[in-house]
Amino acid sequence: MDFRALLVQVQDRLSDADRRRLHFLFAGDIPKWYNIHPSMSGTLDLLQWLIEHDKVSEEDITILMKAFRKINCTEAVALLMGNDCSVHPCPDTFISRQSHIPPCATWSSKVTTMAGIFGKEGDSPLHLNMPTSLAIDLDGNLFVSDEKNNRIQRFAPGETSGVTVIWNLQSPQQIQLDYRTKALYVSEMEGGRVLKWDLQTREGVTIVRNCRLCTGVFVSSKGFIYVVENRRHNVVKYQWDGRIRLDSEYSQQELQGAHGLAFDQVGNMYVADTWNHRIQRYDIDLSQCNHTHT
Template structure:
């Protein structure tokens, strides 16, 4: 079964970090504040059960893939509990295990459903105001590892089995190969298990090349990628700011590192405080949010210095 992407003239907004100036000397608080999931593991509106991903929109609403509760939760700024905007209502229009999420300009939520078959994942979409039942938009026997969108309304996914990146244009029913597709390997034209990905305002594609322990940057019309972060054996997620700095999550060492495009040596910006980091996101002020899946909570690391 395949499905068409229906955009209704919406566009995908990159993470708000893409619009925030993060200075080279920026610093974040060394200790994080629990802003969601303070009451531990559970299924209540103020609880999570193994949250996998977070997405913060341009209004600083936080969306959480609450995986083992089979739902997507929306937390407005300052709220003490989440509201369900997508749930497992019935087979194929719910989400057994949401692991990655993305939100467009009309607040439609796209989620990676990892629950049926790891080699046949699907993308489910919920439109704002139309209830918790989702629409299946991609279901083509693809081992989807991650998803994101660009400002033109294109949807990108990674296929960690075929080691390639595909793009779906608005209304299309077939993906176009954008990167990889050269088999599994370590060469700059190859991936080994691509997962999370991000597309910036000039259509550069950043990819978590998981089993090669690196983040790769593919420029438009370039054959080879460039490695912008490497040597990270527990690379769970990453983010990119407007200057091309890459922020990587090393879940084994509980650290977040900042990689400048002008240096191969990273700067550690959070060290040892978080536990079991699954995902990273930023709000419009540059505050950092870490999803601690093992601890069933989200922590905020406030930006305390950002003077250029």
């Protein structure tokens, strides 16, 4: 699809409130004398200004992706990432930051060590001991689940010395960052729980208990919590006031020693079936949904 045609589709999906929030975010970038009204035509003018001033291009839409995520406009994000929500209802999965990666992208063979020291475990700020998961916030801070040190480390951009942001954990595994609320979710394998940690107040609350070796966690923007139970070989879906299993019998039969999980833009669920040495995909089934919950 033509790049400008794609942007037209994106702005067509915006509500009046979305436009006002979008224009507010870009108010600091656009000269005050360049008055752009937050209307449909005004949003097109805003997009045109961003293109003319090399803020946005077909090769780089990072600034738009960040803006739409900040205002929680999941349909716009999905369209920019190649998923038309009018065909596939937008899943409730846009809680974590995901970078826009052009289809033509490749990766250099030059590798930079961002944290830890090759081949040397330890518990100093410079060391890691079996890192199991990571997350990166919008400011470029790197969060690492440091399993054997029972802590979560934060590495600021350009820094190789980490700061412990969560401690006294019991074998932390997968972590997930909610960049909107600045909360970090941690699954504890030996602790048998999922912890929600507020990075601003530095306080935590256990949101899932009695998990049999929690090795994976995914939290949707509507508050549903998906947990991988390694010992039970299944995936469980929780709500704040209850617990709902997802294909529990099927998962128990098929999965062995499962660890992490993730969801794609359509809503299909992927599980690392560790002991069977494979990744399993569970296709989303919307036949029982009213398209308001995921």
